[in-house]
Amino acid sequence: MAKIKSLEDLLKMKETAKKNLTIRNAANDENKIILKVAMGTCGIAAGAKETFNALVEEIAKKGLENVVVVQTGCMGYCHAEPTVEVNEVGKEPVLYGNIKANRASEIIEKHILNNELLQDSIIGETHQRAE
């Protein structure tokens, strides 16, 4: 390891080190947004794993520090897998169906960043609340 000789170097080191920890820090954020990806057997068969990875990458790319992706069990919407549920503090969860990996950016871009629902993909309200 090279010696850190200035505050600037230290801050650079911190930024790099922090990237590794964003998920962990976000977990403790009180206003975190949770994206739940159903990962039952049929979800995984329909590509939920790829969706999951795409969401994680998209979040990292945009540097969103309060958004986390977690996997859940079967949500009961086999016909519309992969399914992604968006949970925001103080709001009803929104459940989207047929979210293949290539639509991950759409959810992040529209729903998370612009507060805009993806009307066509909503498959009804769920009853489970994350908080």
Place this chain on the structure above:
Amino acid sequence: MANYKQYILVCGGTGCTSSGSNDIIDIFNEKLEKNNLNKDIQVVRTGCFGFCEQGPIVKVLPDNTFYVKVEEKDVEEIINEHVIKGRRVERLLYVEPEKNEKIEESPKMPFYKKQVRVALRNAGSINPEDINEYVANDGYIALAKALTEMSRDEVVKTVLDSGLRGRGGGGFPTGLKWNFAKKANGDIKYVICNADEGDPGAFMDRSVLEGDPHAVLEGMALAGYAIGASKGFIYIRAEYPLAVHRLEIAIKQAKELGFLGENIFGTDFSFDIEIRLGAGAFVCGEETALIHSIEGYRGEPTTKPPFPANSGLFNKPTLINNVETYANVAIIVLKGADWYRSFGTDKSPGTKVFALAGAINNVGLVEVPMGTTLSRSSYGNNFKRNCFCEIGGGIRNNGKFKAVQTGGPSGGCIPAAYLDTPIDFDNLMALGSMMGSGGMIVMDESTCMVDVSKFYLTFTVEESCGKCTPCRIGNVRLLETLEKITSGRGKPEDLEKLETLGKVIKDTSLCGLGQTAPNPILSTMHYFRNEYEAHVNERTCPAGACKNLIKFEIDPEKCVGCTACARVCPVEAIKGEIKKPHQIDQEKCIKCGACYATCRFGAITKS
């Protein structure tokens, strides 16, 4: 750079390690690899989560699931269910005792909800053996800023303005101490971290060192800069091998990156830290004794003045502070005195780490703002408030609160009438107790106050260095008197003796050990005098704890002569014919209580 999607945090504190968390980590790694998940999921060994009694603790992120009492055989299920299918393993969740409900996420547990973590800010969330994780959480930025942007006076002033008081027991204002050491004349000065932690039951300093060693190193380096020292020592007992190990790693990593050593951050400030192992004697926590011990002499106290700030280690000006004190410094320098003052009370700002123990449901390590009360108002006032009883999850087995012991062998007991007192340095002193290092033992009705005093006095008598007469002989006399009282041979005059002798010992002992040793007796005599009187006047122990004073008797009216008690009695003290009332031979009875627990007819009484 690895891009992990999930983290499994396993507690690597001393408590959890001793109940097998290292093996759990190994099995997690092994199984994740087998399932090809080791690139997606990282297993992190952290410091103590504070919830040691329920350990080993495993926390899964980002969903914050908090598993307790995890065993090796549970690992497979956590991976199959939680990691792969995303379903929480219900049976490993923590059950909140008051409402008897399962709680999934740690931030929702009353134990954590009410805490404010400043000294423990990183413990349990970072890997203490990886300096990157400390840096990611603002580590060493305070040091960099202080060295490059602040004068030494400004650093001292920040600490002074924050109102931080030493966490080693006495609560001396840290900034004042730094100022004395800074002003002292001397070409060489030293900084010492007191990590002796000798109080029975205390483990807050150990947890800070194990969970976040860099916070202590950074605090010491800031102190070194502020007072003009270039060398620091950490005096730590050899019984803390894990803390020593983590400190060694931390010092090595900090040196490699140039946070310790020559010309730190390119300035002309150089500072090095060495570890010194102590043999683990309580008196070695006293600062003059500690200094002698580092110098290679017997750990015996000497009179003050001279104070270490003027003439300490090798007769040079020396700053000595406690582990937790140093752990607060970097964040104060980073966030400012006002930020720190936003917690706690006016005269005791900030937070304090307590080792909460005794007759309470959640035993563990908690950090709360100074001024937190012991209980919600006990007089029917229902509004919720942060308090120890709430964090502690209430009294165990629905028992009744009797007192709380604070300050360990230097402190005293506070009765229920003061449950609403905000806990800080001055209020505890006013109640005849002490903050001490932060031990807090909750006691219920089954605790005998005379017995409690005896416990602490036995400890001090064993730990006294023997250098001065009042402590060496006086405390032994106190202990003998207590033994007399608890064995039923006490006389009313003994109570006066305890008080008079106790006061003399306090006034005439050389060091803090002797000066505080009678506190447990004096404080319990003050608040629970009736209990002492019952022992000497009626020869009874109201709490039913002093063996020699309890008596088991059989009520002939209720006894059906089933013989069950006679069969369990280990010393054959019970005689009687079948179907006829039995009797206990009091001479033979060793008061084991086995008969009492056995009788199904409620015929045996304990008094």
